[in-house]
Amino acid sequence: MALSYTLREGLAGFRRAKLAAATSVVALAIALVLIGLFVLLGWQGQQVAELLRQRASEVEIFLDDDATAEASARVGDRLRSVAGVDSVRYVSHEEAAEIFREAFGEEADLYDDAQFLPASYRVRLGGDAASPDSLEAFAEVVAGWTAVDDVAYDRASVEAVERNVRTFSSVGLAVALLVVLAALLLVGNTVRLSIYARRMLIRTMKLVGATNAFIRRPFLIEGVIQGLAAGVVAGIVLWGLYGLFLRFIRSADASRAVVDWPGGTPLLAVAALIVLGLVLGFIASSVAVRRFIRQVSLS
Incomplete structure (x- = not known):
């Protein structure tokens, strides 16, 4: 009986204040869309930052000119066994000379023989090992190995990537957080207006012995319904907007990185947005109801 009454009154309250409820749903949906876009773009930013970090965290380990093939191979094996190393690539004298010619073009012809370039290993580190401090520690350790002449990496680029990622995330x-706060205030104000409009009914219910918990439940259902409706609307809008963004990015010649929905499907993002709408609707209505029902006087 109590459950059916709660559901019935919650739906009835949603119907009574159609304009206020619709305004709250639209405002909350906009807030949820903004939250979803920020999260998805932030996730994409993290993926791009990880790619940039991997590229910037490449360490080049130059071998001694007189290093034997066996000594060079041992260096490669030791590098592959180091924790955090994602890839190890050997660059021979000949390949280094070819890279030099491609990089400098006609100016490379000034050198009669580019074989002066040493053989090297190009190592990419990932995860925590790609941080500036970890790269420096890795370079210092490897520099002391037998058959290693020098170790070089672009610390400035790594630090710039880390700094930009922190700024973007903050x-x-x-x-x-500001958008979430605005959404909570919108739903809370709508529920508060609904309580104020029915303050005489609430006073009567209190007079006949209804508890605050019994009075609160229909308003909580009303807030949850608003959150659910806003989540569904926001999920559909986000699906369309982010889908357009992905198509635009994929059509650009310069963007061949992996660009997709988290988990490879939009359903996860849409479901998360609907759940977030339910949670925000419940929290906002719960706070508003607890505060303003107590203010309804029996006198």
Whole structure:
């Protein structure tokens, strides 16, 4: 009986204040779309940052000119056994000379013989090992190995990538928190207006012995319904907007990196947005109801 009453009154409250409820749903849906876009773009930014970090964290290990083939091979084996190393590629004298000619074009002809370039290993590190401090520690250790002449890497680029990632993450988090706060206030204000419009009914219910918990439940259902409706609307809009963004990115010649939905399907993002709408609707209505029902006086 109590459950059926709660559901019936929650739906009835949603129907009574159609304009206020519709306004709240639209506003919350906009907030959820913004949150979803920030999260998805932030996720894409993390993927791009990881690619840039991997490229910037390439370490080139130059071998001694008189290093034997066996000594060079041992260096390669030791590098592959180091934790955090994603890839190891050997660059011979001949390949280094070819890379030199491609990089400098006609100016490379100034050198009669580019075989002065030493053989080397190009190592890419990933995860925590790609941080500036870890790269420096790795370079210092490898520089002391037998048959290793020098170790070089672009520390400035690695630090720039790390700095930009931190800035992007901080700004995105701050904006997302502001949007969430605005969404909570919108739903809470709508529920508060609904409580105020029915304050005489609430007073009557209190007079006949209804508990605050019994009175609260229909308003909580109303907030959850608003959150559910906003989540569904936001999920559909986000699906379309982010789908257009992905098509645009994939059509650009310069963007051949992996660009997709998290998990490879839009259903996860849409479902997460619907759940977030439900949670925000429940939290906002719960806070508003607990505060304003107590203010309804029996006198």
